[in-house]
Every structure is written in structure tokens, then in C-alpha cells.
Amino acid sequence: MSDILTCQKCQTKNRVTTTPDGQVPVCARCGAPLPWLHDGTDATFGADTRSSVPVIVDFWAPWCGPCRIMGPILEEIARDMPGKVRIVKVNVDENPRSPAQFGVQGIPTLVMFKDGEPVDQIVGVVQKPMLVERIRHLQNLA
Numbered sequence: 001m002s003d004i005l006t007c008q009k010c011q012t013k014n015r016v017t018t019t020p021d022g023q024v025p026v027c028a029r030c031g032a033p034l035p036w037l038h039d040g041t042d043a044t045f046g047a048d049t050r051s052s053v054p055v056i057v058d059f060w061a062p063w064c065g066p067c068r069i070m071g072p073i074l075e076e077i078a079r080d081m082p083g084k085v086r087i088v089k090v091n092v093d094e095n096p097r098s099p100a101q102f103g104v105q106g107i108p109t110l111v112m113f114k115d116g117e118p119v120d121q122i123v124g125v126v127q128k129p130m131l132v133e134r135i136r137h138l139q140n141l142a
């Protein structure tokens, strides 16, 4: 499955299918790193969460009010931190296996991955500054 990622620098829409391990997606036109937003699935979860940059998985569902608050915050963070973080949105109605695997009891739940390993979890709505702080912390981990 491919994602359409819009370059913040030149506004070009890039179709990104796979990104090699250790790399981040860049704009085909200007080379700037792209805001990395991805719709994850149970089938691709392992690959979705393996990256050289911290990965934030947003377990959500369309009927969940608080999830509608978190969604735009995560999209903003993707745009604010291109090349620094990957945001993976997982619809728990369509993908029940991944949330079960991480013991997700309610949504929204954010699970943060570093080098493919879950290292942090946030349950419920979290304000943007606190979330940015947690991501920065992950980036500083060796």
C-alpha cells in the first residue's frame, strides 16, 4: 500500500510505497524529507514499526471522539518533524491483532517504537508539547 506524502517545501505530492531500512522518504522533486504519515495494518505492522527514526503508532477508530483530537495533533507533528519521526495510524476495527499484541485496552493509545521495539506508551489524549517532548527523548536514546 502506498502513501501520498506532501512535501512541505515545494508542495509536491509524492507517492511513497516502500522506504528502505535506515532511510526516510524524501521529495522526488526537491529532496526535502517528507512528513511521514502512514496507514498501518496488521499484515504490515512489523515493517511499519521498523525504522531508523522513532515510530509513533496511533491506535484509533473512526467512532472514537478523543481519537479525532489526537489525529490532527499527530499530523501536525509529522509536518513539524519531517525525516525525524514516522507516524503510523492503525484503525483497530479493521486491524484487531496489533492492538491485542500490545495490550491496548482503550483508544486512543499511542505506542512508541525505537529500532522496532516498543519503548513507550501513552493512553488517552495527550497535548502536543508533551508528545513532542517524548519523541525528542526517544531520538536522544542511543
Ligand SMILES: [Zn+2]
Pocket (backbone or CB within 6 Å): 007, 008, 009, 010, 011, 012, 027, 028, 029, 030, 031, 032
Ligand atoms: Zn519538495
